[in-house]
Amino acid sequence: MNMQAMMQQAERMQKEILNAKKEVEEKVFNVEKDIVKVEMNGKKEILKVEINKENFEKEDIEIVEDLILLLINDCFKKIDMELEQKLSKFGPGIKGLI
Numbered sequence: 001m002n003m004q005a006m007m008q009q010a011e012r013m014q015k016e017i018l019n020a021k022k023e024v025e026e027k028v029f030n031v032e033k034d035i036v037k038v039e040m041n042g043k044k045e046i047l048k049v050e051i052n053k054e055n056f057e058k059e060d061i062e063i064v065e066d067l068i069l070l071l072i073n074d075c076f077k078k079i080d081m082e083l084e085q086k087l088s089k090f091g092p093g094i095k096g097l098i
Contacts, residue, residue, distance in 0.1 A: 013090060020086040024079065031074045036064060038071040042079050046072065 025042035032038075039048040049068060 017087060017090055021083065024083045024086060027082070029075045029078050031071045031078065033067060033071060036067045036071055038068065038075055040072070040075045040079075042083070044076055044079055 023042075027042045028039060028047065029042065030037065030039050035052040037048075037050040037052075038046065039050075040046045051064060
């Protein structure tokens with residue numbers, strides 16, 4: 001394989017990686033547990049936090065805050081897993097490039 005062909009292959013791979021990353025960034029991820037629901041995009045930006053107020057009492061605020069934190073971290077894990085899955089076809093070590 002000559003150098004020009006290798007460069008073209010690298011450019012195609014870079015384009016595919018960027019497309020996979022963009023696809024994940026544009027996706028919306030939802031996690032729901034008990035009385036809290038968190039929604040964020042693939043850029044790890046929180047879009048919405050919902051608390052089911054029917055089951056919510058003021059004295060439970062610390063529990064709800066802890067639950068929100070757990071849900072946000074679960075969303076981050078989902079996003080990372082999807083991105084890793086989409087980029088795995090490019091080989092190990094690609095994740096470190098993005």
